[in-house]
Amino acid sequence: MSPTLLVLAAGMGSRYGGLKQLDRFGPSGETIMDYSVYDALAAGFSKVVFVIRRDFESAFRAAVGGKYESRVSVEYVFQELGDLPPGFTVPSGRTKPWGTGHAIWCARRAIAEPFVSINADDYYGKTAFKSAAEYLLRPPSSEHAADYCMVGYPVLQTLSEHAPVTRAICRVDESGFLETLAECSKLERTEDGGQYVDSAGKAHLLDGDEVVSMNFWGFTPPLFGQLEHHLTRFLESLRGAPGTSECLIPTVIDELLKAETAKVRVLPTSDAWFGVTHPEDKPTVTKTIGEMVTRGEYPSPIWEKV
Numbered sequence: 001m002s003p004t005l006l007v008l009a010a011g012m013g014s015r016y017g018g019l020k021q022l023d024r025f026g027p028s029g030e031t032i033m034d035y036s037v038y039d040a041l042a043a044g045f046s047k048v049v050f051v052i053r054r055d056f057e058s059a060f061r062a063a064v065g066g067k068y069e070s071r072v073s074v075e076y077v078f079q080e081l082g083d084l085p086p087g088f089t090v091p092s093g094r095t096k097p098w099g100t101g102h103a104i105w106c107a108r109r110a111i112a113e114p115f116v117s118i119n120a121d122d123y124y125g126k127t128a129f130k131s132a133a134e135y136l137l138r139p140p141s142s143e144h145a146a147d148y149c150m151v152g153y154p155v156l157q158t159l160s161e162h163a164p165v166t167r168a169i170c171r172v173d174e175s176g177f178l179e180t181l182a183e184c185s186k187l188e189r190t191e192d193g194g195q196y197v198d199s200a201g202k203a204h205l206l207d208g209d210e211v212v213s214m215n216f217w218g219f220t221p222p223l224f225g226q227l228e229h230h231l232t233r234f235l236e237s238l239r240g241a242p243g244t245s246e247c248l249i250p251t252v253i254d255e256l257l258k259a260e261t262a263k264v265r266v267l268p269t270s271d272a273w274f275g276v277t278h279p280e281d282k283p284t285v286t287k288t289i290g291e292m293v294t295r296g297e298y299p300s301p302i303w304e305k306v
Contacts (some may be wrong), residue, residue, distance in 0.1 A: 007118055030289070158283055163277070211266060
């Protein structure tokens with residue numbers, strides 16, 4: 001059995017000012033997704049599932065999906081407000097998407113094998129896909145808890161030079177398993193490392209080696225049932241009000257860890273992570289990709305030598 005790549009590409013791109021999933025960064029007009037799909041195929045993935053919005057389906061299929069369909073099995077699923085667990089309807093006035101946990105749950109009918117979930121607008125590196133595939137396809141554990149994995153990155157490697165960001169900071173035990181996961185906002189660089197600001201407005205210093213999740217997750221199908229349970233409780237908490245809160249996958253994972261219904265191996269990587277949150281990030285990402293192509297790490301155009 002080969003793993004599937006699940007690409008979360010339904011984001012609105014509000015801070016970026018457009019659909020960064022479809023923006024071009026490579027020297028021959030490649031998207032960031034092109035490099036992730038390329039690395040996944042090289043690591044042995046045999047199917048790609050894209051989570052998108054219906055309103056840009058035609059543009060997405062033309063700009064992205066059509067490039068892959070002759071090379072790998074491709075499926076599309078839609079993240080829609082009305083796709084909810086039984087018994088729930090969209091609260092009047094709700095327009096905001098339900099978040100990454102909901103986005104992954106929307107792919108429940110398209111995936112029946114181990115899979116990796118990534119953001120469409122992040123570059124993760126070749127090692128991430130190789131190590132996750134190896135972990136997911138190893139002989140199953142005899143333990144009852146669901147057995148997942150996550151690729152972790154040093155926090156300083158993930159900060160924007162242009163504005164504060166939000167990151168999920170991880171605590172990892174001595175055996176390499178994730179203990180806790182906490183979303184921290186307003187992360188930015190300082191002279192000696194980095195810092196974030198908590199909900200009370202207090203600043204906390206970071207030494208820079210803290211591991212953060214960049215939403216590169218390795219899962220197996222039992223996750224979908226766990227997500228539905230969490231979504232149900234999340235929707236119940238809204239009490240029919242529209243709200244703006246989201247069901248985020250780091251929050252779901254943290255709750256599964258606390259309940260001891262899942263374990264997550266943190267896979268280290270020496271590869272670089274980079275992504276685009278703000279428009280000012282694009283020149284740096286474009287330059288970095290160009291340098292990798294120059295060094296021969298990727299062909300240009302990327303799909304000539306798959």
